Amino acid sequence: MISPTFSQSSTLQERTRVIVTSDGEIDDECSFVRFLLYTNEWDVEAIVTSSSQYHWQGHKWAGDDWALPYLEAYAEVYPNLLKHDSRYPTPEYLKERTLLGNVESEGEMEKRTPGAELITKVLLDESDNRPIWLQAWGGTNTIARALKTIEEEHPEKMAYVANKIRLYLIWEQDETYQNYIKPHWGKYNILTINSDQFIAYFYNWKQFLPKEQQEYLVGSWMNENILKEHGALCELYKAHENGDFRSEGDSPAFLHTIPTGLRSLESPDFGGWGGRYVEIRENYFTDKVDEPGYSYPKGRWWTKNAWGRNRMKLEIPNDTLLTNYMKPMWQWIGPIQNDFAARADWGVKSYEDANHPPVVVLKNELNIHAKAGEVVKLNAKGSSDPDRDKLTYKWWHYNDAGSYQGNVIIKKSLKRSTSLLVPADAKSGDTIHVICEVNDSGKPSLTRYQRTIITVK
The missing domain is CATH 2.60.40.10 (Immunoglobulins)
Structure with missing residues (x-):
C-alpha cells in the first residue's frame, strides 16, 4: 500500500525548498541520516559540501565524498520508503544535486565550485518563485560564493534573489557572512536565523538537558528505535559505541522546515521543532537571552561569543538559566525522536506495520x-x-x-x-x-x- 501525501504540507502550505551546505563533521553525518529520512517533505535543490572554521581539506576533513555512502544507503532503503510516501526523491535525483563547494580552507569563497554554481543556478531560476531555505551546517562561504557570482554577473537580479532567500545558520562558522553577505546583501534584509540553541542537540547534552528529555537519547532507546534492525541508512548513524546519541547540532536547520502544523516558517519567533528566536536587528533573529543587562554583540554570533556556548563552558551546576535558554528546542525532543523512530521503521517495515x-x-x-x-x-x-x-x-x-x-x-x-x-x-x-x-x-x-x-x- 502506498500512502497518500498525508502531511499537512499538501493541504495547508506550499512545499518548501531547501539547500543544505555542510562541512561533513561527525555530527553533520548524524544529521544527514535524519535529513534523508525527511526528504519526502521538501524539494531538495542542492546538497553541497562546504568548509568551516573546524573543517576543510587537509584539516580534520571527512573527505570530498563523505555524503556518498549515505546516499548509497538511502538507495537501499528507498524502495521501502516509497511504500510510506510516494514523494521520496529518487537516489539518482539526490546524487545529481550532491556536489563539492568551497572547501580548500576556512572562508575560501573565490573559486567557482560546482556546488556554488548549482546554488547560483537555483537562485537565479525565475520559473520557481517559492522561498528557498539555505542551511549552513558549516560555514557560509559556498553560499557567499554563489551570491557573489550573482552580484558580479546579474546585479539586476539581486533583489529578486534576495526576496527568495531564507538563511538558517548554525553559528557563523567562518567570516563570510560578516565580510561579504552582510555588507553586499544587507540592504535587502534577508530573513536570517542564527542559532546557538542547537547546543540542545550538541555533544554535551547529558550535562544540560532535563532527565525526561535524555530518555530519548540514551543508548537503550537509540538501539531499539534507530540503530539496530532499521536498514542500511540507520546502520551508518554514528552514535557512541553503547548507542548513546552523539550530537546532531545541525538538525535544527531542517527540523525548522518540517511541516508539523506549528507554522514556524511564518516567523522565527513563533517557535517550533527548530527552536524559537527573537529579532535583534531587522529580519535577523537569534536566541533569546534572559540574563539581566545582556547586550547582543553587533557582529559575528559564533563559538567565541554565543551566549549559550560560553555559558556552557562555565559548568555551573544545575544551571537553570542555560536549561531555559535551550528550552525552545528541547521541549520538542520527545515528539521529534518518536518521529525519527517512525521514519527509521519506514526503511524496513510495510505500511501496515509502521506508524504515520x-x-x-x-x-x-x-x-x-x-x-x-x-x-x-x-x-x-x-x-x-x-x-x-x-x-x-x-x-x-x-x-x-x-x-x-x-x-x-x-x-x-x-x-x-x-x-x-x-x-x-x-x-x-x-x-x-x-x-x-x-x-x-x-x-x-x-x-x-x-x-x-x-x-x-
Missing part, C-alpha cells in the same frame, strides 16, 4: 480577531489518522510565542473541541498563540499540531 503521523485540521480559522472578554471556540473535528489510530488532544497556550503574557484558561483542554475566554486585561493588538497538539495511539506515538493565533481587537 496524524493530520490535524481545525474547523476554526487559524487567525482570529476577538475582543477582550470574548469567548473563542476551537474545534479539531476534522483531524484524522492515516492508520486509523485513536487520537488524543491537548490544547495549550504557548505564551512564549504570543505578546500576551498573562494566564489564559482553556476549558476542556483535553477534548477535541474547546473554548477559551480572551482575558479581560488583554490589550488591543495583543496576540495569544494556542496550540492544538494531537497524538496518535500507534507505536511510536506520533504528534502533529495546529496553531491558532488570536489577535485582540
Whole structure:
C-alpha cells in the first residue's frame, strides 16, 4: 500500500525548498541520516559540501565524498520508503544535486565550485518563485560564493534573489557572512536565523538537558528505535559505541522546515521543532537571552561569543538559566525522536506495520480577531489518522510565542473541541498563540499540531 501525501504540507502550505551546505563533521553525518529520512517533505535543490572554521581539506576533513555512502544507503532503503510516501526523491535525483563547494580552507569563497554554481543556478531560476531555505551546517562561504557570482554577473537580479532567500545558520562558522553577505546583501534584509540553541542537540547534552528529555537519547532507546534492525541508512548513524546519541547540532536547520502544523516558517519567533528566536536587528533573529543587562554583540554570533556556548563552558551546576535558554528546542525532543523512530521503521517495515503521523485540521480559522472578554471556540473535528489510530488532544497556550503574557484558561483542554475566554486585561493588538497538539495511539506515538493565533481587537 502506498500512502497518500498525508502531511499537512499538501493541504495547508506550499512545499518548501531547501539547500543544505555542510562541512561533513561527525555530527553533520548524524544529521544527514535524519535529513534523508525527511526528504519526502521538501524539494531538495542542492546538497553541497562546504568548509568551516573546524573543517576543510587537509584539516580534520571527512573527505570530498563523505555524503556518498549515505546516499548509497538511502538507495537501499528507498524502495521501502516509497511504500510510506510516494514523494521520496529518487537516489539518482539526490546524487545529481550532491556536489563539492568551497572547501580548500576556512572562508575560501573565490573559486567557482560546482556546488556554488548549482546554488547560483537555483537562485537565479525565475520559473520557481517559492522561498528557498539555505542551511549552513558549516560555514557560509559556498553560499557567499554563489551570491557573489550573482552580484558580479546579474546585479539586476539581486533583489529578486534576495526576496527568495531564507538563511538558517548554525553559528557563523567562518567570516563570510560578516565580510561579504552582510555588507553586499544587507540592504535587502534577508530573513536570517542564527542559532546557538542547537547546543540542545550538541555533544554535551547529558550535562544540560532535563532527565525526561535524555530518555530519548540514551543508548537503550537509540538501539531499539534507530540503530539496530532499521536498514542500511540507520546502520551508518554514528552514535557512541553503547548507542548513546552523539550530537546532531545541525538538525535544527531542517527540523525548522518540517511541516508539523506549528507554522514556524511564518516567523522565527513563533517557535517550533527548530527552536524559537527573537529579532535583534531587522529580519535577523537569534536566541533569546534572559540574563539581566545582556547586550547582543553587533557582529559575528559564533563559538567565541554565543551566549549559550560560553555559558556552557562555565559548568555551573544545575544551571537553570542555560536549561531555559535551550528550552525552545528541547521541549520538542520527545515528539521529534518518536518521529525519527517512525521514519527509521519506514526503511524496513510495510505500511501496515509502521506508524504515520496524524493530520490535524481545525474547523476554526487559524487567525482570529476577538475582543477582550470574548469567548473563542476551537474545534479539531476534522483531524484524522492515516492508520486509523485513536487520537488524543491537548490544547495549550504557548505564551512564549504570543505578546500576551498573562494566564489564559482553556476549558476542556483535553477534548477535541474547546473554548477559551480572551482575558479581560488583554490589550488591543495583543496576540495569544494556542496550540492544538494531537497524538496518535500507534507505536511510536506520533504528534502533529495546529496553531491558532488570536489577535485582540
